Amino acid sequence: MVKRVSVVDVDLCVGCMMCVFACTRRFGEGGVSKSAIRVASIGGIERGFTVIVCRACPDPPCAASCPTDALKPRKGGGIVFDPAKCVGCGNCVRACPYGALMWDEESSKPIVCTYCGYCVNYCPYGVIKLEEVKEVVARAP
Amino acid sequence: MHPRDPLPRVLYIDLSSKKYWVEERKELFEEYIGGTGVAINLLREEVPRGADPLGPENAIVLTVGPFNALYPMASKTVAMFKSPLTGNLGESHAGGRSAIAIRLAGYGAIVIKGASNIPVWVSVHGSKVYFRDARALWGVRSTHTVGRVLREVEGGHGFRTIMRIGRAGEKLVRYACVVVDTFRHFGRLGLGAVFGSKKLKALVVVGKGSVPVADKAGYRRVYDDLYKRIIGTPATKKYHELGTAENVLPLNELGALPTMNLKASRFERAEEISGERLAERYLGRRVSCAHCPVACIHLAVLREPYEHEPYFYKTTFVSYDYEPIYACGAMLGMSSAEGLLKVLDAVETYGLDAMSTGVALAWMTEAYERGLVTEKETIVKPAWGDYASYLKAIECIVEQPNEFYAALAKGVEHASKVYGGAEFALAYGGNEMPGYHTGPAAHLGYALGARHSHLDSAGYSYDQRTVGKKVSVEEVVAYLLEEERWRQVLTSLVLCLFARGVYTPQAVVEAFKPLGWELSENDLREIGKRIHLLKLKYKLDEGFSFDQLRFPKRIFETPSPHGALDPAFMEQAVKLYRSRVEEDLKSLEAAQRE
Incomplete structure (x- = not known):
């Protein structure tokens, strides 16, 4: 079974962005420019937050929109990314209804979650967790 | 400092000419770290002596430091300006997303000068700065509404800070604040009125970048150590x-x-x-x-x-x-x-x-x-x-x-x-008193602290630790000076002061290493002392006088946990504090002449 980062209860989120910083820190940098997870208020912090991260779709529309096979479906759900094949067209970013593919301004390529779960280790309030992708029977017949 | 760290970049925004430019100030940041240390230097450069706090000659200096965006709880931005409330040093700190946005937009400081002819808001998107017409926002009753409007029209959702003033700032109430990202504030000393005087309704900064470090593995190790200590305290x-x-x-x-x-x-x-x-x-x-x-x-x-x-x-x-x-x-x-x-x-x-x-x-x-x-x-x-x-x-x-x-x-x-009613007007140096009647150290801190704030030296904390004990003038003054000077370091990094228990001098030294800074505890304490003295020098230059320090009579009438406060004790403490800092100022000036 493959893993994904899932949002357990978004109402537990305090908007600290520890997960966002963790994701870029994987590359040994401080900041947010390489982060595949994002936290934003839903119109003022008093209303709470939204946590946006790849949900590892069983039939990912982002991969379907990729003209160069740089993004391919991962077996069991989600995607794998081959930056060498990516021409930076941005179709994938537009294809994801969650906006879960971020854009790396430096490389002009998408930032793709690798489902490593590093961010989960820094969430103090149990908002996100690393879990196995459950089989979803959602494919059109 | 890592050679690609954008920290030394200072963004200048001139509201009079609607121009902006960037200057590299590597030496300034290396000497004064960032935050408070850099801000006091920029303020002294930008604002002429005797300037009208509500005139175009006043400047708004916003600074962040090397730890922002790199370490947890380094979440604050320092604002420095000439205060329209006290007519002297204005310094206020705010969190929210402000520090992260400024740092990740690629700046260590933003200096806003001049005054606009019409209401504007300024929008900083990475390296681009936009002057936007705020005439339609001027006069809006609620700061919440202004925030709501700007959230809709500006990009960078999730990576931005929206600082704005309300009616109080527009009407130049001398203690108007700047609301930061809703519910956080540059609260004290009237930055809101300075915004208002410049017809600056809001400042939006969007920052999505990152900051390189010298030792990646070391950085993650130090980070994890700090994180564990924060979570465990x-x-x-x-x-x-x-x-x-x-x-x-x-x-x-x-x-x-x-x-x-x-x-x-x-x-x-x-x-x-x-x-x-x-x-x-x-x-x-x-x-x-x-x-x-x-x-x-x-x-x-x-x-x-x-x-x-x-x-x-x-x-x-x-x-x-x-x-x-x-x-x-x-x-x-x-x-x-x-x-x-x-x-x-x-x-x-x-x-x-x-x-x-x-x-x-x-x-x-x-x-x-x-x-x-x-x-x-x-x-x-x-x-x-x-x-x-x-x-x-x-x-x-x-x-x-x-x-x-x-x-x-x-x-x-x-x-x-x-x-009339000065005897029960609770203000120090023109700034209204904070909420601790804990004993002599708290009130001495309000009186002597560079920004007349409880956060200058936390005398309230010292008082609470010493309830029931006899403390000497020497002990109190030594505590206040040492604490205020160390805090100049913390607020140059720029840490939230709630993190002060975790970021001990040793922890700060360790946290600097992977970033490519070599600073010993002694270096840091010296820098803290220098910043404190520069702030005092600014205050003295602008007319602050130890002779004119006033303790409201009321504080002697109402008992504190240390009993009734003794005016003679306070007077002696002021005298001792004054002689110590005057001596330090002399040596600082002598060192600068060499």
């Missing part, structure tokens, strides 16, 4: 659960909670406005500044029925903390939590500093009781606990319908000069 739990409001009951029990303009130091209805009561009945959400796991920001939910429609409610979120509860609660004899929350909401709506506003209203109430002012001046009938009259009075402070409110909008020190 009892202070984190305290600030998360009840927030700073937790201090209401212990301070009340101690007899250190200034009540009804400090006519008392205990409030019999303190329970009603305590952190516990607010959390049980009203707490709706806890939120955090960016890159801080603590989430100390507590938002109460106020549910008010509409008068003319049954079963229809107005639901308002109101941020509360210890200091606003002190100033707009205990100081006003506010025995209902709901009344307190309504007052705090008004303060937020208009963009006022909660502490100064509460102290001003408390002074007004006592002046009215004593007949120094009448309803002709106050328009309302001020009475302890009567929140409805205070709500009206707050509106009057902002709109200034008569001479009395125009005077009160300049602070209690000014108002008491006009109407």
Whole structure:
């Protein structure tokens, strides 16, 4: 079974962005420019937050929109990314209804979650967790 | 510093000419770190001596430091300016997303100069700066509305800070604040009025970048160590659960909670406005500044029925903390939590500093009781606990319908000069007093601290540790100086002061290493001392005088946990403090001449 980062209860989120910083820190940098997870208020912090991260779709529309096979479906759900094949067209970013593919301004390529779960280790309030992708029977017949 | 760290980049924005440019100030940052240290230097460069705080010659200096965006709880931005409230050094700190946005937009400092001919808001998107017409936003009643509008029209959702002023800033109330990302503030010393004087309605900064470090593995190791300590410390739990409001009951029990303009130091209805009561009945959400796991920001939910429609409610979120509860609660004899929350909401709506506003209203109430002012001046009938009259009075402070409110909008020190009542006007150096009547160290800290803030040197903490003990003048002065100087380092990094227990001198030294900075504890302490002296020098140059320091008579009348404060003790402490810093200033000047 493959893993994904899932949002357990978004109402537990305090908007600290520890997960966002963790994701870029994987590359040994401080900041947010390489982060595949994002936290934003839903119109003022008093209303709470939204946590946006790849949900590892069983039939990912982002991969379907990729003209160069740089993004391919991962077996069991989600995607794998081959930056060498990516021409930076941005179709994938537009294809994801969650906006879960971020854009790396430096490389002009998408930032793709690798489902490593590093961010989960820094969430103090149990908002996100690393879990196995459950089989979803959602494919059109 | 890593050669590609964008920290030394200073963004200059001139509102008069609507131009902007960037200068590299590597040496300045290496010598003074960032935050407070860099800000005091930029302020001295930019603002000529004797400048009018509300004139175009004043500047707004916003700085961040090397730890912002890199380490947890480095979440603050320092604002420096000449204060229109005190006519001297203005310094205020705010969190929210401000520090992260500025740092990740690629700057260590933003300097805003001049004044615009029309209302504008300035929008910084990475390397681009836009001047936008804010004429349609000028005069809008609520800072919440301004935030809502800017959220819609500006990009960078999730990676931006939106700083704005309210009506109080537009009307140049000398203690108007700047609201940062909703519910955080550059609260003290009137930055809101400086924004207003420049016709600057708001500043939006979007930052999505990152910061390189010299030793990646070392950086992650130090980070994890700090993170574990933050999560494991009892202070984190305290600030998360009840927030700073937790201090209401212990301070009340101690007899250190200034009540009804400090006519008392205990409030019999303190329970009603305590952190516990607010959390049980009203707490709706806890939120955090960016890159801080603590989430100390507590938002109460106020549910008010509409008068003319049954079963229809107005639901308002109101941020509360210890200091606003002190100033707009205990100081006003506010025995209902709901009344307190309504007052705090008004303060937020208009963009006022909660502490100064509460102290001003408390002074007004006592002046009215004593007949120094009448309803002709106050328009309302001020009475302890009567929140409805205070709500009206707050509106009057902002709109200034008569001479009395125009005077009160300049602070209690000014108002008491006009109407009398200086002996119970609770201000230090022109800044309204913070919420701790704990003993001599707290009041000495307010008087001697460079920004007349409880956060300069936390005398309240020293007082609480020494209750029941005899402390000498020498001990108190040594503590205040050492603490204020170390805090210059913390606020140059720029850390939240709630993290001070985790970021010990040793921890700071270790955290610097992977970033490519070589600084020993001694180096840091020397820098802290130098920053402190530069701030003092600025103050002396601008007319601050130890001879004119005033302790409000009231503080000697109401007993503290250390008993009745002794004027002679305070006088001796001021004298000793003065001789120590004057000596240090002489050596600093001698060193600069060499």
